[in-house]
Amino acid sequence: MITVEGLTKRYARHVAVKNISFEVGKGEIVGFLGKNGAGKTTTMRVLTCFLPPTAGKATVAGFDVLEQPHEVKKNIGYLPETPPVYPEMDVAEYLTFVAKLKGIASGDIAKRVDEVCERTAIADVKNKIIGKLSKGYRQRVGIAQAIIHNPPVLILDEPTSGLDPEQQLHVRELIASLSGDHTIILSTHILSEVEQSCSKVIIINKGEIVAVDSVAALHKRGRTSESVAIEVAGANAVEVRQRLEQVPGVARVISRDAKEGMSGFEVEGLEHAVIRPELARAVVQSGWDLTELKPLGESLEEIFLELTRSEKKEEGAPAQ
Amino acid sequence: MRNIITICSKEIRSYFVSPVAYLLMGLFGLIFGYFFFSATQYFIIAGMRQQMQGGGGAMSVNEFVIAPLLGNASVVGLFLIPLISMRLFAEEKRSGTIELLLTSPIQDWEIVLGKWMGAMVMYMSMLLMAVANVALLFAYGTPDWRPVLTGFLGLLLQGGTVLAIGTFISSTTKNQIIAGGATFSICLLLWVLSWVSSYNETPIGQAIAYCSILTHYEPFSKGIIDTKDVVFYVSAIFLGLFMTARSLESLRWRA
Numbered sequence: 286m287i288t289v290e291g292l293t294k295r296y297a298r299h300v301a302v303k304n305i306s307f308e309v310g311k312g313e314i315v316g317f318l319g320k321n322g323a324g325k326t327t328t329m330r331v332l333t334c335f336l337p338p339t340a341g342k343a344t345v346a347g348f349d350v351l352e353q354p355h356e357v358k359k360n361i362g363y364l365p366e367t368p369p370v371y372p373e374m375d376v377a378e379y380l381t382f383v384a385k386l387k388g389i390a391s392g393d394i395a396k397r398v399d400e401v402c403e404r405t406a407i408a409d410v411k412n413k414i415i416g417k418l419s420k421g422y423r424q425r426v427g428i429a430q431a432i433i434h435n436p437p438v439l440i441l442d443e444p445t446s447g448l449d450p451e452q453q454l455h456v457r458e459l460i461a462s463l464s465g466d467h468t469i470i471l472s473t474h475i476l477s478e479v480e481q482s483c484s485k486v487i488i489i490n491k492g493e494i495v496a497v498d499s500v501a502a503l504h505k506r507g508r509t510s511e512s513v514a515i516e517v518a519g520a521n522a523v524e525v526r527q528r529l530e531q532v533p534g535v536a537r538v539i540s541r542d543a544k545e546g547m548s549g550f551e552v553e554g555l556e557h558a559v560i561r562p563e564l565a566r567a568v569v570q571s572g573w574d575l576t577e578l579k580p581l582g583e584s585l586e587e588i589f590l591e592l593t594r595s596e597k598k599e600e601g602a603p604a605q
Numbered sequence: 606m607r608n609i610i611t612i613c614s615k616e617i618r619s620y621f622v623s624p625v626a627y628l629l630m631g632l633f634g635l636i637f638g639y640f641f642f643s644a645t646q647y648f649i650i651a652g653m654r655q656q657m658q659g660g661g662g663a664m665s666v667n668e669f670v671i672a673p674l675l676g677n678a679s680v681v682g683l684f685l686i687p688l689i690s691m692r693l694f695a696e697e698k699r700s701g702t703i704e705l706l707l708t709s710p711i712q713d714w715e716i717v718l719g720k721w722m723g724a725m726v727m728y729m730s731m732l733l734m735a736v737a738n739v740a741l742l743f744a745y746g747t748p749d750w751r752p753v754l755t756g757f758l759g760l761l762l763q764g765g766t767v768l769a770i771g772t773f774i775s776s777t778t779k780n781q782i783i784a785g786g787a788t789f790s791i792c793l794l795l796w797v798l799s800w801v802s803s804y805n806e807t808p809i810g811q812a813i814a815y816c817s818i819l820t821h822y823e824p825f826s827k828g829i830i831d832t833k834d835v836v837f838y839v840s841a842i843f844l845g846l847f848m849t850a851r852s853l854e855s856l857r858w859r860a
Binding site: 334336337355361366367370371373374382383386388 | 618619700702703709
């Protein structure tokens with residue numbers, strides 16, 4: 286549905302996206318993951334024909350963004366970072382306006398507006414002024430305008446940013462419910478979101494793709510050796526550290542925060558070693574209290590940080 | 606065409622749901638009303654004096670009331686039009702809705718034309734205040750309607766020119782104050798350009814004076830439609846809108 290080949294976007298003073306390539310198949314939900322300023326929005330803007338690429342090629346639904354922007358625009362629904370709403374309009378009126386812009390036949394507009402209001406659960410505020418809606422509702426109005434012409438491709442730029450946890454949940458559910466009919470690219474810097482809603486992840490850092498993989502494969506990638514957070518009470522931190530280092534299978538012990546009477550460590554095991562039971566036993570046998578024992582390195586967060594950190598070392602160039 | 610109408614009606618609506626439309630119409634009505642009052646009062650006094658002295662034939666309402674009034678309206682227009690045009694693109698750029706317009710399957714020139722037409726409708730509603738005043742003259746007298754018609758045609762052309770310039774300036778900035786201020790300065794400049802002709806008799810001076818928008822208006826207020834003035838206004842409108850479309854396009858590559 287979407288192919289990007291060697292895409293580069295250079296602004297006056299810096300390169301936002303460097304020679305990236307990826308593909309998104311029909312019906313996939315792809316998470317575009319990266320820190321702020323990594324090039325997510327730029328890539329999306331190229332795909333929506335808002336910005337032309339400096340070099341490289343991008344096609345959406347078989348149409349080239351440079352050669353056939355009109356066709357591309359017909360095939361995408363786009364939610365920019367801030368929902369593009371007119372605060373003085375009411376919801377129904379706004380959606381009618383967008384429907385006309387997207388070229389929906391006049392006779393079908395009212396029906397489509399009702400459908401998307403139903404779909405995005407904004408039917409109850411249909412006649413309210415957008416400027417008076419809460420952020421969560423406004424975001425859903427933004428999604429409603431993106432899907433009003435039922436486009437095969439949806440591009441959502443940080444659809445959950447700035448929402449409270451409950452609203453985030455609603456928006457995520459909404460996106461998941463759309464996944465059957467649309468190919469979706471969404472960008473985010475919230476990792477749990479990717480884990481929940483996406484089938485594939487593209488991690489981008491400083492304008493370059495550092496990983497393209499399924500969520501499951503990425504998880505595996507980080508788990509060749511086990512790493513554990515451990516917190517012990519009622520003992521001297523130095524003693525505990527020495528004891529932990531003696532546990533078989535432990536490669537490294539890193540001291541973390543030490544509060545009054547408590548000392549925390551991060552313990553890394555050797556490759557393929559199972560160290561958690563041994564650690565627990567060692568602590569208890571020494572007569573200390575084990576207050577926390579938590580496996581680390583399983584969250585996407587770790588992998589993400591790992592991937593983006595290693596890039597940093599190589600370059601050392603300023604981000605912007 | 607449908608896209609132009611969509612954009613245009615959205616613009617008209619946003620003028621009329623906000624106080625902007627009523628403020629502009631009120632201001633223009635107030636100023637024009639005052640001019641109208643003074644002009645007719647002067648006309649009546651002058652007319653009575655002439656009658657008492659028993660001299661000459663009837664004074665022409667067209668010449669003594671309508672023509673100077675329309676001249677005033679064109680100057681007042683210069684001051685108020687930047688308030689109409691400043692928001693056209695600057696507001697959309699500030700709020701991010703420009704992304705919606707530019708990623709929808711419509712052409713840049715359709716956006717530009719739609720917005721300009723919306724602003725024209727706003728300007729015309731402002732002129733309605735003047736029409737209402739002038740209509741009174743027709744109710745109580747029999748002025749010649751032809752110069753009135755050409756006068757309003759001239760006002761439309763002149764307003765359209767300034768709006769086209771304002772639309773272009775608005776598309777270059779996110780800041781409405783800057784857009785309004787810059788448009789106002791340009792309007793002022795285009796007005797005072799005509800003053801050059803009084804002290805600079807060289808061809809260059811004459812050429813500069815020719816660019817003044819107001820000098821092209823004068824014939825209209827006297828009932829003359831001169832092709833060179835129409836061409837001047839129409840080509841200025843075209844240039845303004847063309848540059849706006851280019852400026853929108855440059856948003857994409859400059860970003």
